Amino acid sequence: MTKIMDSSQIEDQEFHTDLCEIAVEKFRAGKISRRNMLQLLGALGIVPLLHDKAFADTKEIVLVNWGGKAAEIIQEVLGDTYTAETGIKVVVDGSGPSAGKIRAMVESGAVVWDVCDSGPGSAIIMGEQGVAQPIDYSIVDKSKVIDGFTWEYGVANYMYSYTLCCNTAMLEAAPETWADVWNVKDFPGKRTFRKSVRGMLETAAMALGHAPQDVYEFLGDEAGIKAAIQKFRDLREHIIVWPSGSMSQQLFLQKEVSIGCIWSTRAHLLKDEMPAGTFTTSFNGGVLSPGAWVVPKNNPAGPDAAMKFLAHSQKPELQVEWLKQIGCGPSNPAAAALVPADLKPWNPTSPENRATQTVYNDDWYAKNQISAEELYVDALIN
Amino acid sequence: MAVRALTDRSRYWLLILPALAAMLIFYIWPLVQIFAISFTEPTTGFGNYVDLVSSRPIRTSFVITFRIAAITTIGCLVLGYIVAYTIYNTSVRFVGLMMALVLLPFWLSVLVRSFAWIVLLGRRGVVNDALMSIGLIDQPLPLMHNEFGVLVAMIHVMLPFAVLPIMANMKGIDPSYVAAARGLGASEFTAFRQVYFPQTMPGVFSATLLVFVLSLGFYITPALLGGGRVLMISEYITYQIQEFLKWGLGTALSVALLVATAAVILAAARFVNLRKTLLERG
Numbered sequence: 029m030t031k032i033m034d035s036s037q038i039e040d041q042e043f044h045t046d047l048c049e050i051a052v053e054k055f056r057a058g059k060i061s062r063r064n065m066l067q068l069l070g071a072l073g074i075v076p077l078l079h080d081k082a083f084a085d086t087k088e089i090v091l092v093n094w095g096g097k098a099a100e101i102i103q104e105v106l107g108d109t110y111t112a113e114t115g116i117k118v119v120v121d122g123s124g125p126s127a128g129k130i131r132a133m134v135e136s137g138a139v140v141w142d143v144c145d146s147g148p149g150s151a152i153i154m155g156e157q158g159v160a161q162p163i164d165y166s167i168v169d170k171s172k173v174i175d176g177f178t179w180e181y182g183v184a185n186y187m188y189s190y191t192l193c194c195n196t197a198m199l200e201a202a203p204e205t206w207a208d209v210w211n212v213k214d215f216p217g218k219r220t221f222r223k224s225v226r227g228m229l230e231t232a233a234m235a236l237g238h239a240p241q242d243v244y245e246f247l248g249d250e251a252g253i254k255a256a257i258q259k260f261r262d263l264r265e266h267i268i269v270w271p272s273g274s275m276s277q278q279l280f281l282q283k284e285v286s287i288g289c290i291w292s293t294r295a296h297l298l299k300d301e302m303p304a305g306t307f308t309t310s311f312n313g314g315v316l317s318p319g320a321w322v323v324p325k326n327n328p329a330g331p332d333a334a335m336k337f338l339a340h341s342q343k344p345e346l347q348v349e350w351l352k353q354i355g356c357g358p359s360n361p362a363a364a365a366l367v368p369a370d371l372k373p374w375n376p377t378s379p380e381n382r383a384t385q386t387v388y389n390d391d392w393y394a395k396n397q398i399s400a401e402e403l404y405v406d407a408l409i410n
Numbered sequence: 411m412a413v414r415a416l417t418d419r420s421r422y423w424l425l426i427l428p429a430l431a432a433m434l435i436f437y438i439w440p441l442v443q444i445f446a447i448s449f450t451e452p453t454t455g456f457g458n459y460v461d462l463v464s465s466r467p468i469r470t471s472f473v474i475t476f477r478i479a480a481i482t483t484i485g486c487l488v489l490g491y492i493v494a495y496t497i498y499n500t501s502v503r504f505v506g507l508m509m510a511l512v513l514l515p516f517w518l519s520v521l522v523r524s525f526a527w528i529v530l531l532g533r534r535g536v537v538n539d540a541l542m543s544i545g546l547i548d549q550p551l552p553l554m555h556n557e558f559g560v561l562v563a564m565i566h567v568m569l570p571f572a573v574l575p576i577m578a579n580m581k582g583i584d585p586s587y588v589a590a591a592r593g594l595g596a597s598e599f600t601a602f603r604q605v606y607f608p609q610t611m612p613g614v615f616s617a618t619l620l621v622f623v624l625s626l627g628f629y630i631t632p633a634l635l636g637g638g639r640v641l642m643i644s645e646y647i648t649y650q651i652q653e654f655l656k657w658g659l660g661t662a663l664s665v666a667l668l669v670a671t672a673a674v675i676l677a678a679a680r681f682v683n684l685r686k687t688l689l690e691r692g
Contacts, residue, residue, distance in 0.1 A: 218555075223649075264639065267637075267638070267639070268555045268637040268638065269637060269638025269639075271633070271638070282528075282532050282533070282534060282535075283533055283534045284532055284533050284534075284555070398656070402465065402467060405467045405641065405646075405649070406466055406467040408641075409467060409470050409471065409474070409638075409639055409640075409641045410466065410467065410470050
């Protein structure tokens with residue numbers, strides 16, 4: 029039977045596959061002109077564009093992410109620019125670098141991936157299992173990553189948040205804090221929260237009056253978790269859950285909900301799709317979550333080449349481009365200044381937004397997610 | 411070379427063999443593996459089944475599942491009986507057309523039909539918009555993301571499954587019985603109640619069984635229209651397997667659902683001769 033993966037990996041995977049869906053939507057809307065139809069079909073995860081060379085090839089870097097349009101965008105924004113600068117070809121493979129796959133690859137000795145779009149939780153686990161390489165911080169610049177988002181075996185590539193979004197046309201005033209979201213009298217209408225507890229209990233903790241920085245301390249013991257779950261039980265009559273990123277978007281578009289806690293990338297799309305001036309996103313009390321670059325051990329292009337590519341991905345202009353195309357927040361603190369003024373409020377990592385958010389705590393989830401999930405479901409259906 | 415005379419019996423088995431093999435390899439064996447997982451993950455033993463019984467959300471989910479299946483069945487029976495009766499007791503000209511219309515929903519996938527209900531029942535959906543523009547209501551009615559929406563959509567999806575067995579049964583009923591009853595002085599209603607209706611019971615019974623069993627395990631419609639608060643067991647199983655990665659509990663739930671369904675069928679078999687009901691006409 030297949031191994032059971034750890035829960036933080038699933039977090040990364042679901043968000044990453046959601047990025048693919050966003051990208052497909054954009055393509056269908058004609059917002060992005062795409063080159064290769066075959067590559068699109070392949071990148072949608074049906075046929076991975078896997079290289080079968082298992083030996084080192086310094087003329088090429090294989091970058092792996094979760095496919096779909098996100099793969100095409102990363103090819104353009106990071107891959108082509110790197111090739112233009114250094115002449116080294118960058119191939120993007122959309123087959124989804126789960127920690128399980130990376131581990132299987134390294135242990136079998138046939139590593140074909142150089143750089144993987146993974147997550148901090150997985151990076152820690154892979155480092156412990158000895159299947160990832162420590163990031164060479166003499167090449168990759170630590171100062172080019174926001175404080176606290178560099179780890180021994182991974183470095184943040186982009187960030188996204190769980191944000192407070194609302195449809196102002198359906199409300200008299202816009203809620204500003206999570207406590208407002210729980211105030212059904214003054215802010216009527218249905219709310220939407222994620223079907224899973226990930227990123228959700230923090231909002232209840234903040235509604236109980238705790239500051240974003242203290243949220244995980246409050247949730248650290250059973251009493252805290254129970255109090256947060258009780259908050260959801262109180263609100264349950266007004267909650268519609270979103271099982272996927274696209275549903276969270278659809279609920280707002282169909283005007284089923286007036287307030288919601290959804291991913292910043294989906295909010296990024298909604299700002300254009302909702303009637304002008306009716307949609308707001310607030311990062312006040314948001315939960316910031318990073319993705320992470322991981323380099324598998326014995327990667328074909330060699331550690332140096334991989335690290336140089338990672339250094340390239342830190343360039344602020346490229347990250348701003350990434351934000352524009354698909355809504356992922358830059359991990360380079362210098363990039364925030366380069367974001368165009370109209371996009372600034374939508375940037376999860378702008379200094380103003382970062383000050384009001386808390387950071388998704390993988391350790392807490394590793395310990396508590398499973399029991400919290402069951403309590404969360406119970407609160408919603410009982 | 412010895413020539414073996416193939417007896418009838420061995421010929422029969424040889425014909426069945428490919429289908430049986432396919433069934434064993436692709437259905438029975440994976441099912442056995444699922445049973446095995448429920449007993450071995452995360453630790454060997456009955457742990458998962460203990461969790462199943464002691465967990466409150468799971469019990470609530472079972473209650474919700476059976477309740478929705480029961481209401482759906484009743485709704486489908488009432489509506490289905492009326493439709494079937496109309497088809498066989500109106501002009502012969504229209505029978506073919508009406509049967510085609512009953513079968514028409516099968517041309518569309520269940521997913522599409524469920525999404526259609528989302529369009530109809532949403533806060534800004536067709537129904538609410540129509541009612542609001544007429545002026546009957548000024549706030550949209552909560553028709554969706556609750557049990558009401560789930561029931562409406564499920565009755566719609568399950569209706570053909572109710573109509574078809576009843577229709578098959580009615581086809582085989584000899585109209586001369588009712589005529590005889592009328593001739594003996596019975597009113598229309600009495601003739602229907604005492605002569606016609608009892609003859610349709612086998613069809614009604616098969617329809618009940620079919621719709622109930624299907625509804626127990628149904629996933630798409632309640633998942634889309636339930637809003638996360640109407641959590642049927644099938645959705646709960648998906649939750650356990652995909653989100654929580656508790657494969658042990660998920661498979662235990664599947665086994666429990668299978669056992670519950672089998673129990674329903676066995677209970678039904680005690681009251682009616684199932685072979686006669688399901689395999690014979692009228």
